[in-house]
Amino acid sequence: MNRAQSVRTRTTSFLFLLLLGACAATAPVPSVDHLPSWNEGPVKQTILGFVGEVTDAGGDNFVPVEERVAVFDNDGTLWSEKPTYFQLLFILDRVRALATDHPEWHSQQPFKAVLESDMKALAEAGEHGLIELAGAAQAGMTTGEFEAIVSAWIASARHPVSGRPYTEMVFQPMLELLDYLRGNGFSVYIVSGGGIEFMRPWTEGVYGVPPQNVIGSSQELRYEQRADGPVILRDPGIHFVNDKAGKPVGIQRFIGRRPLIAVGNSDGDYEMLEWTTTGDGPRLGLIVHHTDAQREWAYDRQSSEGRLHRALDDAPDQGWTVIDMARDWGVVFLPQR
Amino acid sequence: MNRAQSVRTRTTSFLFLLLLGACAATAPVPSVDHLPSWNEGPVKQTILGFVGEVTDAGGDNFVPVEERVAVFDNDGTLWSEKPTYFQLLFILDRVRALATDHPEWHSQQPFKAVLESDMKALAEAGEHGLIELAGAAQAGMTTGEFEAIVSAWIASARHPVSGRPYTEMVFQPMLELLDYLRGNGFSVYIVSGGGIEFMRPWTEGVYGVPPQNVIGSSQELRYEQRADGPVILRDPGIHFVNDKAGKPVGIQRFIGRRPLIAVGNSDGDYEMLEWTTTGDGPRLGLIVHHTDAQREWAYDRQSSEGRLHRALDDAPDQGWTVIDMARDWGVVFLPQR
Numbered sequence: 001m002n003r004a005q006s007v008r009t010r011t012t013s014f015l016f017l018l019l020l021g022a023c024a025a026t027a028p029v030p031s032v033d034h035l036p037s038w039n040e041g042p043v044k045q046t047i048l049g050f051v052g053e054v055t056d057a058g059g060d061n062f063v064p065v066e067e068r069v070a071v072f073d074n075d076g077t078l079w080s081e082k083p084t085y086f087q088l089l090f091i092l093d094r095v096r097a098l099a100t101d102h103p104e105w106h107s108q109q110p111f112k113a114v115l116e117s118d119m120k121a122l123a124e125a126g127e128h129g130l131i132e133l134a135g136a137a138q139a140g141m142t143t144g145e146f147e148a149i150v151s152a153w154i155a156s157a158r159h160p161v162s163g164r165p166y167t168e169m170v171f172q173p174m175l176e177l178l179d180y181l182r183g184n185g186f187s188v189y190i191v192s193g194g195g196i197e198f199m200r201p202w203t204e205g206v207y208g209v210p211p212q213n214v215i216g217s218s219q220e221l222r223y224e225q226r227a228d229g230p231v232i233l234r235d236p237g238i239h240f241v242n243d244k245a246g247k248p249v250g251i252q253r254f255i256g257r258r259p260l261i262a263v264g265n266s267d268g269d270y271e272m273l274e275w276t277t278t279g280d281g282p283r284l285g286l287i288v289h290h291t292d293a294q295r296e297w298a299y300d301r302q303s304s305e306g307r308l309h310r311a312l313d314d315a316p317d318q319g320w321t322v323i324d325m326a327r328d329w330g331v332v333f334l335p336q337r
Numbered sequence: 338m339n340r341a342q343s344v345r346t347r348t349t350s351f352l353f354l355l356l357l358g359a360c361a362a363t364a365p366v367p368s369v370d371h372l373p374s375w376n377e378g379p380v381k382q383t384i385l386g387f388v389g390e391v392t393d394a395g396g397d398n399f400v401p402v403e404e405r406v407a408v409f410d411n412d413g414t415l416w417s418e419k420p421t422y423f424q425l426l427f428i429l430d431r432v433r434a435l436a437t438d439h440p441e442w443h444s445q446q447p448f449k450a451v452l453e454s455d456m457k458a459l460a461e462a463g464e465h466g467l468i469e470l471a472g473a474a475q476a477g478m479t480t481g482e483f484e485a486i487v488s489a490w491i492a493s494a495r496h497p498v499s500g501r502p503y504t505e506m507v508f509q510p511m512l513e514l515l516d517y518l519r520g521n522g523f524s525v526y527i528v529s530g531g532g533i534e535f536m537r538p539w540t541e542g543v544y545g546v547p548p549q550n551v552i553g554s555s556q557e558l559r560y561e562q563r564a565d566g567p568v569i570l571r572d573p574g575i576h577f578v579n580d581k582a583g584k585p586v587g588i589q590r591f592i593g594r595r596p597l598i599a600v601g602n603s604d605g606d607y608e609m610l611e612w613t614t615t616g617d618g619p620r621l622g623l624i625v626h627h628t629d630a631q632r633e634w635a636y637d638r639q640s641s642e643g644r645l646h647r648a649l650d651d652a653p654d655q656g657w658t659v660i661d662m663a664r665d666w667g668v669v670f671l672p673q674r
Contacts, residue, residue, distance in 0.1 A: 066547060143589055187549070200593045210403060211593030212524070212549075221589055223582035223608055229615045230608070232589050239590075245560035252480055252558055252569050253576075254591065256537045256548030271560055271567070278566045 034180040037173040037331040044328065046321050047177070050284045054260060055184050061282040063260060065185040070261035071251060071272060072178070074192035074199060074216075076306035077265045077288050078207060079170040080159075082297045084305055086166050087194050088130070090153055094137035102136075111136070135236040139219055142231040143197060151201045164336060167206045171288075173329045174263075178207055181261070189259075191251060192216045193243035193268055197234070215254045217242045243268050248275035260284065266306040273311065273320055285320035287311060292326040295333070371517040374510040374668040381665065383658050384514070387621045391597060392521050398619040400597060402522040407598035408588060408609060409515070411529035411536060411553075413643035414602045414625050415544060416507040417496075419634045421642055423503050424531050425467070427490055431474035439473075448473070472573040476556055479568040480534060488538045501673060504543045508625075510666045511600075515544055518598070526596075528587060529553045530580035530605055534571070552587045554579045580605050585612035597621065603643040610648065610657055622657035624648060629663040632670070 038044040054063040075081040095105070095114045105111030110129035113121035122129065138146065159169055178188050190199060190209050196216030203209040220237040223230060242250040248271050251259065262269070262276035265288035277285040289308065290299050300308040315322050325332065375381040391400040412418040432442070432451045442448030447466035450458035459466065475483065496506055515525050527536060527546050533553030540546040557574040560567060579587040585608050588596065599606070599613035602625035614622040626645065627636050637645040652659050662669065 066541070196590075196593070204403075212591065214593065218590060221586045223585045223612070230585070230612055232585060232612075248560045248567070248569060249558045253533075253555060254549065256533070256551065275560070275567055275569075 034183070035173065035176050037176055037329060039328055039330045041328060043321055043323055047284070047286070050261070050282065051181065051184050054282055063281070067257065067260070068181075068184070068186040069189065069255060069257050069259040070181050070186045071189045071191040071215075071255075071259045071263070071276065072174070073264040073266070073269045073272070074190050074194055076290065077171075077263055077269075078174050078190070079166070080296060081305045082299070083161060085194070086159075086169070087198050089160070090150070090157070090198065091130075091133050091137040093153060093157060094149070095133055098136065131238075138195065138198070139234045139236040142233055143221070144231065146197055146234055147201050150198055154202045164333075167202060168333065168336070170206060170333075171329070172331045172334050175207065177263075178209070182208070186261070187213065189213045189215060189251075189255060191242065191247050191262075191272060193241070193247075195219070196242075215242060215250045217246075245271045247272035251275065261286070263288070264311070265290065266308050267310050268306075270311045270314075274318065277319060285315075285318065287315055287320055287322045289322050289324050291324050292329075292332065294326070296325060298326075371520070372510065372513050374513055374666060376665055376667045378665060380658055380660050384621070384623070387598070387619065388518070388521050391619055400618070404594065404597070405518075405521070405523040406526065406592060406594050406596040407518050407523045408526045408528040408552075408592075408596045408600070408613065409511070410601040410603070410606045410609070411527050411531055413627065414508075414600055414606075415511050415527070416503070417633060418642045419636070420497060422531070423496075423506070424535050426497070427487070427494070427535065428467075428470050428474040430490060430494060431486070432470055435473065468575075475532065475535070476571045476573040479570055480558070481568070483534055483571055484538050487535055491539045501670075504539060505670065505673070507543060507670075508666070509668045509671050512544065514600075515546070519545070523598070524550065526550045526552055526588075526592060528579065528584050528599075528609060530578070530584075532556070533579075552579060552591045554583075582608045584609035588612065598623070600625070601648070602627065603645050604647050605643075607648045607651075611655065614656060622652075622655065624652055624657055624659045626659050626661050628661050629666070629669065631663070633662060635663075 035044055035047070038047075053059060053061045054068065056062055072078055075085050079086070092114050095111060099105050099111070099115055102111070106115055110122060110125035110133055112118070113125060114133065141149070154166060157166060158164065159166055162169065181188055188209060190203060190207070190213065192199060192215070194216050196214055196218045199214050199216055200211040203214050204211065218239045220235040220239045222233045222235050224233050240246065240250065244267075247269065251272065258279040259276045260282065261284045262273045263286040264273055269287070273285040273287070277283040287308070289312070290297050290306070292298060299306065300312060311320070312322070314320075323329070372381055372384070375384075390396060390398045391405065393399055409415055412422050416423070429451050432448060436442050436448070436452055439448070443452055447459060447462035447470055449455070450462060451470065478486070491503060494503060495501065496503055499506065518525055525546060527540060527544070527550065529536060529552070531553050533551055533555050536553055537548040537551050540551050541548065555576045557572040557576045559570045559572050561570050577583065577587070581604075584606065588609065595616040596613045597619065598621045599610045600623040601610055606624070610622040610624070614620040624645070626649065627634050627643070629635060636643065637649060648657070649659070651657075660666070
């Protein structure tokens with residue numbers, strides 16, 4: 001073989017290897033478990049079957065990418081909500097932090113109850129008291145200032161029972177489900193009763209859900225000119241309550257499309273589940289049932305957070321799939337780092 | 338050359354061609370004009386320069402994809418707004434269509450004015466009269482019904498001056514700009530004073546802007562149970578006016594991020610432009626100045642639609658780029674099909 005032939009042969013072999021590599025890359029890959037924290041069983045099969053169906057380009061139930069919308073509640077669905085809603089714990093922390101500037105709070109309910117950790121007096125203050133606390137903690141600053149306050153809190157605060165950062169109180173099976181759906185062309189939205197601007201600073205980092213895909217309850221906002229430029233102020237009034245029958249309304253306002261998949265855990269998600277699953281064509285409704293006192297909490301009909309009563313009763317008739325946390329999730333939280 | 342050598346040589350040549358093809362695909366392509374309907378000049382250069390800067394991964398002004406947000410006004414920015422706002426023409430058409438079910442309208446203002454095409458009486462009815470007409474035309478039905486009404490109108494109605502479908506009254510240079518920005522990783526939003534549900538049925542087909550990227554003024558919505566399933570009703574009250582200082586608020590509510598680029602054409606866009614361009618880092622504000630009575634319309638300070646006065650005065654100080662339609666756009670509308 002002369003030098004030219006030798007070069008050519010080696011080149012040819014190299015190119016064949018390249019081509020082989022290219023072919024290998026497009027050959028069917030061995031089946032991967034996209035939901036490794038979900039135990040095998042009917043719930044996991046329902047999810048995989050549904051996604052397989054709506055993404056099967058040749059099938060009867062194929063849904064184009066732009067219509068693949070999935071909505072998730074947050075509290076009790078993506079992360080825990082015990083001993084109480086994490087945003088309420090944020091509000092209490094914030095009231096305590098602000099108390100040095102408000103000496104009058106030491107003799108004024110519901111602030112006094114917070115500062116004295118008097119849970120009985122706090123409960124007696126009721127919804128009106130909570131609204132007053134929320135206003136003091138979450139209004140009267142710019143949106144930029146509030147974002148900084150939430151970011152600092154979420155980075156430093158610890159869950160009162162587990163001692164872990166709140167962002168580690170998220171459910172690993174749900175993180176996998178979010179990724180799996182996005183990998184199959186779904187736009188994933190959070191549709192929460194919680195405050196939209198309480199969630200946005202950290203949902204992208206924790207859930208991969210960018211701010212424009214977060215729908216929640218909101219304050220009145222006001223654009224204001226200041227000497228150093230314009231700001232948007234958070235005023236005390238409530239603009240929109242994104243809960244119960246407000247959830248389909250929020251979905252309509254923000255997305256303008258009926259979702260294919262809705263995932264919730266409480267009666268507050270009833271209308272969102274109903275609006276989603278009564279649409280034409282294939283739809284999937286999922287309910288997280290907190291049945292795991294060992295690894296998380298066990299509660300439903302009697303709970304003051306995430307009360308699940310009517311939705312649990314109606315799930316079979318509505319065709320909603322109930323996730324039994326103890327049975328269906330092999331992992332709840334990732335181990336502490 | 339024996340047969341094996343011949344095959345090998347041909348295979349080698351083929352593979353070299355493949356490789357050459359692959360190389361060609363990654364080599365710098367000859368410069369393509371992404372904005373062919375824009376005349377060469379400082380405005381086009383400003384746009385190209387800005388996009389080049391924020392997408393230059395090695396540059397000082399690089400902005401990651403997730404933060405590349407561009408907001409566009411609709412009326413007078415993406416499509417025409419003369420002889421009056423197209424949504425107002427829709428409302429008038431709708432009132433005429435509903436009049437057979439409302440004999441009382443023939444003797445009741447402002448409906449009488451519409452049915453008799455009495456523009457003087459209509460003008461006298463003022464803003465209050467308009468709100469009454471809008472309520473009659475756009476509330477009291479489900480969101481699904483309203484979507485069907487708008488879709489039927491936009492498919493059949495014709496512009497009173499050009500005789501063309503309204504969806505052909507869109508500015509070709511702006512369609513190119515939307516595509517160019519999306520091609521450079523921008524999320525493109527419409528931020529309009531018009532009704533959000535008046536726009537959503539057709540913005541995806543006409544502008545490539547999906548419903549979730551449309552921000553506008555909105556009615557009160559209400560979730561309601563019916564025998565054949567739940568609906569969302571459009572109630573008469575106004576939920577949110579997405580105009581003037583409402584535009585930055587709408588942007589904050591829906592996107593939760595400050596845009597890099599804002600494009601408008603009137604004083605109603607002032608605050609949106611200001612909020613955008615007073616952000617840190619590179620920002621671009623563009624104003625369409627309607628200077629072309631030949632091909633479109635010429636109007637600014639005295640116009641009842643799209644009044645452009647304060648924003649035009651302040652543009653130089655604010656660093657906003659004014660698009661002179663007659664000078665900067667080689668094409669305004671595509672020729673009639």
